[in-house]
Amino acid sequence: MKTIKVSLKYPLNSITTPLVSTLVKKYNVEVNILHANISLNKIGTLIADITGEEKDIEDALDFIVKQDGIRYKIFSNKLIWQEEDCVHCGACTAVCPSNALTMNKETWCLEFSKEKCLVCGLCTKACPLNVMSLQA
Amino acid sequence: MKKTIYEINERIKSGKAVVFTAEEIISVVEEKGVKKAFEEVDVVTTGTFGPMCSSGMFINFGHSSPPIRMNKVWLNDVPAFAGIAAVDAYIGATEQSERLGMQYGGAHVIEDFIKGKDIVLYAESYGTDCYPRKDIKTTINKYNVNQAYMFNPRNCYQNYAAATNSTDKIMYTYMGTLLPEFGNVTYSTSGELSPLLNDPEYRTIGIGTRVFIGGAQGYVAWEGTQHDPNQERLENGVPVGGAGTLALIGDAKKMSSRYIKAAIYEKYGVSMFVGVGIPIPILDEDILLKTTVRNRDIHTLLVDKSGKEDLNIRLNYEQLRSGVVEIRGKKVPTAPLSSLKFAREIATELKSLIQKGEFILTEPVEKLRTNGQRLNKLEEREVKP
Ligand code: SF4
Ligand code: SF4
Numbered sequence: 001m002k003t004i005k006v007s008l009k010y011p012l013n014s015i016t017t018p019l020v021s022t023l024v025k026k027y028n029v030e031v032n033i034l035h036a037n038i039s040l041n042k043i044g045t046l047i048a049d050i051t052g053e054e055k056d057i058e059d060a061l062d063f064i065v066k067q068d069g070i071r072y073k074i075f076s077n078k079l080i081w082q083e084e085d086c087v088h089c090g091a092c093t094a095v096c097p098s099n100a101l102t103m104n105k106e107t108w109c110l111e112f113s114k115e116k117c118l119v120c121g122l123c124t125k126a127c128p129l130n131v132m133s134l135q136a
Numbered sequence: 137m138k139k140t141i142y143e144i145n146e147r148i149k150s151g152k153a154v155v156f157t158a159e160e161i162i163s164v165v166e167e168k169g170v171k172k173a174f175e176e177v178d179v180v181t182t183g184t185f186g187p188m189c190s191s192g193m194f195i196n197f198g199h200s201s202p203p204i205r206m207n208k209v210w211l212n213d214v215p216a217f218a219g220i221a222a223v224d225a226y227i228g229a230t231e232q233s234e235r236l237g238m239q240y241g242g243a244h245v246i247e248d249f250i251k252g253k254d255i256v257l258y259a260e261s262y263g264t265d266c267y268p269r270k271d272i273k274t275t276i277n278k279y280n281v282n283q284a285y286m287f288n289p290r291n292c293y294q295n296y297a298a299a300t301n302s303t304d305k306i307m308y309t310y311m312g313t314l315l316p317e318f319g320n321v322t323y324s325t326s327g328e329l330s331p332l333l334n335d336p337e338y339r340t341i342g343i344g345t346r347v348f349i350g351g352a353q354g355y356v357a358w359e360g361t362q363h364d365p366n367q368e369r370l371e372n373g374v375p376v377g378g379a380g381t382l383a384l385i386g387d388a389k390k391m392s393s394r395y396i397k398a399a400i401y402e403k404y405g406v407s408m409f410v411g412v413g414i415p416i417p418i419l420d421e422d423i424l425l426k427t428t429v430r431n432r433d434i435h436t437l438l439v440d441k442s443g444k445e446d447l448n449i450r451l452n453y454e455q456l457r458s459g460v461v462e463i464r465g466k467k468v469p470t471a472p473l474s475s476l477k478f479a480r481e482i483a484t485e486l487k488s489l490i491q492k493g494e495f496i497l498t499e500p501v502e503k504l505r506t507n508g509q510r511l512n513k514l515e516e517r518e519v520k521p
Contacts, residue, residue, distance in 0.1 A: 087409060089473055090471050090475070091472075094320045095313045105457070108472075108480070
């Protein structure tokens with residue numbers, strides 16, 4: 001079993017394909033949608049974790065490419081938080097789209113949830129101390 | 137019954153002073169009542185750790201041989217102000233590197249200096265009869281300069297407006313990254329732990345008050361720039377929005393890089409986190425009562441940083457800290473910009489210094505202004521040639 005994080009971009013009219021349910025039923029993979037967004041030019045973006053056997057994931061991605069107009073990208077990056085240099089100001093939580101960065105309401109320490117992170121990189125720019133970085 | 141600073145200092149020196157932080161004191165007074173708590177408590181400590189742009193450091197480099205009357209100075213490629221005596225300069229926190237721009241600025245020079253690192257000094261001059269030299273390049277550090285003291289024209293804003301963005305474009309500001317269409321709200325100040333919110337009418341904090349600054353002991357030097365005591369206030373004396381400010385001074389050689397940190401706000405520029413803690417001597421019951429102010433009793437305005445909309449929204453710090461506020465029916469996430477964790481650490485550190493007898497309180501030599509002129513606007517007037 002493994003998990004990959006992908007971003008799917010699709011033109012809105014192709015949403016008629018019940019993409020996610022096909023992936024789950026036909027390819028036996030688990031799809032955990034982390035983030036969904038529709039931009040102004042009517043392109044949908046879906047960020048999801050796909051979990052399953054190596055072979056099933058490969059087949060599922062193969063199926064996705066064959067759909068008209070759908071593009072996918074696998075995130076190979078990960079977010080590195082140099083915790084020892086963090087001052088827990090909270091500025092990064094202002095931009096995190098997925099609530100991967102939150103302030104603990106007791107200790108007021110920053111908390112980072114790797115599972116929720118979309119690797120979008122927004123926090124790397126918002127952090128005034130430069131303690132967030134993306135790493136391949 | 138009243139206490140004096142002298143009496144409190146006697147208790148501090150004998151190691152018997154009773155000290156609480158401005159967060160702890162709330163439940164102490166709640167449990168014991170004001171009268172009983174007043175009899176027992178000597179000092180309440182406050183703290184804040186946020187970006188304070190109006191900060192910088194004076195340095196005297198000492199004279200070289202042959203000597204130079206420096207009229208342009210760079211420290212690690214960041215321009216410093218040299219329009220004072222021959223080898224004096226002021227490095228401002230927000231000044232940017234000539235080559236690296238906002239990737240490295242005055243605040244970074246100050247942080248590196250405090251860490252004890254070598255800093256490249258380059259200076260130019262036109263040469264005079266008594267100071268013939270025209271340039272010099274060398275390195276300096278905190279061990280070989282004569283004086284290095286931080287002098288911050290404006291720290292510790294008493295209260296500060298929260299920020300949001302009504303436009304359809306992302307805004308990069310000194311209040312952090314503001315997402316479009318009221319996508320978020322950011323706020324500063326440490327609320328109920330913040331120095332001037334615990335002494336809202338400046339009854340104990342004044343010129344000459346000894347403070348904890350950047351890990352060292354320093355002083356309130358003057359009212360801060362834009363000090364505006366006539367701001368509208370709630371019944372508890374707490375101003376709604378910016379009001380009092382402090383000019384602070386302290387020995388940078390004794391500071392710690394834990395409490396002074398350079399900051400870069402994307403597409404805005406350089407700033408500096410300054411850690412400040414101020415003790416409040418509990419001289420009477422009213423002073424004690426004022427230190428029990430709670431986040432819900434501290435209100436501030438919400439400002440649209442694009443300047444497009446007058447939101448007319450007031451929020452209290454309990455709402456801001458909850459993580460979500462409402463703007464025109466929409467639920468909007470909030471994010472802090474100043475570190476409450478570090479503010480607590482500073483208030484606690486100051487408390488322990490006082491308990492150990494290592495931090496003695498001072499009587500202000502002069503009170504801060506509590507009324508008088510409001511803020512002037514900069515008018516554009518005709519300039520005669
Ligand atoms: S913005 Fe940077 S320093 Fe502040 S809490 Fe986030 S990671 Fe830490
Ligand atoms: S990269 Fe940063 S901002 Fe983006 S989702 Fe991950 S934690 Fe949040």
